[in-house]
Amino acid sequence: MSYEFLKGHGTENDFVLLPDHDGSVHGDLDPARVRALCDRRAGLGGDGVLRVIRTASYAGPDAHDLPDAAEAEWFMDYRNSDGSLSEMCGNGIRVFARHLVDEGLADGSAPIPVATRDGVKVLTLEGDVVTADMGSPFVIGETKVAVGDRWWAAANVDMGNPHAVAFVDDLADAGPLLEAPAHDDATYPHGVNVEFVVRRGAGHVAMRVHERGSGETRSCGTGACAVMVAAALADGLGDPPAEDTAYRVDVPGGTLTVTWTADDRVLLTGPAVVVARGTTSL
Numbered sequence: 001m002s003y004e005f006l007k008g009h010g011t012e013n014d015f016v017l018l019p020d021h022d023g024s025v026h027g028d029l030d031p032a033r034v035r036a037l038c039d040r041r042a043g044l045g046g047d048g049v050l051r052v053i054r055t056a057s058y059a060g061p062d063a064h065d066l067p068d069a070a071e072a073e074w075f076m077d078y079r080n081s082d083g084s085l086s087e088m089c090g091n092g093i094r095v096f097a098r099h100l101v102d103e104g105l106a107d108g109s110a111p112i113p114v115a116t117r118d119g120v121k122v123l124t125l126e127g128d129v130v131t132a133d134m135g136s137p138f139v140i141g142e143t144k145v146a147v148g149d150r151w152w153a154a155a156n157v158d159m160g161n162p163h164a165v166a167f168v169d170d171l172a173d174a175g176p177l178l179e180a181p182a183h184d185d186a187t188y189p190h191g192v193n194v195e196f197v198v199r200r201g202a203g204h205v206a207m208r209v210h211e212r213g214s215g216e217t218r219s220c221g222t223g224a225c226a227v228m229v230a231a232a233l234a235d236g237l238g239d240p241p242a243e244d245t246a247y248r249v250d251v252p253g254g255t256l257t258v259t260w261t262a263d264d265r266v267l268l269t270g271p272a273v274v275v276a277r278g279t280t281s282l
């Protein structure tokens with residue numbers, strides 16, 4: 001079977017997009033196909049797959065939990081590169097919105113609602129930059145993570161998907177991150193995305209991330225949001241802050257801006273580009 005794909009990225013967190021508007025191309029989207037597509041040597045390469053499907057047409061895992069199609073015509077069916085599902089992807093949803101507008105499937109001059117496994121997110125495009133309203137963060141408490149025999153205290157922040165945010169002295173402290181950092185399985189029964197963070201200045205941090213289901217990636221949008229929230233709280237801001245507050249979050253693949261609003265919304269702003277398209281039979 002031959003089918004259409006596109007390739008895109010947001011701050012070098014890269015994705016294979018699979019247009020499947022009525023669900024007739026990929027059915028349940030076999031995890032083995034996701035792994036084959038994301039393979040960087042034998043496939044197209046990617047940190048994940050974004051299936052572009054109408055909310056009303058999705059019949060796969062979690063279909064019963066999806067928002068109503070009247071709230072969001074399109075559903076971002078996100079898969080990690082190992083084939084697993086995740087609730088949300090902050091870089092992916094910006095690329096998803098860019099694709100909808102490029103293809104005339106959504107009007108880029110107005111906010112675009114997109115359904116995810118974490119509810120409806122609203123995207124706004126301004127030139128090359130896309131902002132995703134990621135909703136409210138949930139700061140659950142303290143945990144810890146480890147690489148080898150080194151442990152760090154970490155903030156447990158839920159952005160729809162799970163995060164552990166560890167402040168470190170140096171981003172190199174975590175080593176090459178060839179394996180998932182150790183974490184508390186009782187706190188994170190479904191695994192966790194782990195961010196290592198350093199301060200760069202007032203309202204400015206830099207991070208690395210090991211993503212659940214994808215390994216170390218060049219960026220993670222939900223991770224950047226979790227990092228901003230953890231940093232803002234460590235800086236003494238309220239939950240939510242008294243006034244809208246923006247932090248610059250540097251990632252290996254670029255720079256994101258995260259704004260935590262006084263009405264407790266986290267806004268993720270950054271680039272989103274589609275770089276290629278074609279057909280494959282992977």
Ligand SMILES: N[C@@H](CCC[C@H](N)C(=O)O)C(=O)O
Nearest residue numbers: 086089090091161220221222
């Ligand atoms: N890269 C994404 C997050 C993708 C999902 C994550 N690996 C998980 O399993 O929760 C982002 O930009 O947020």
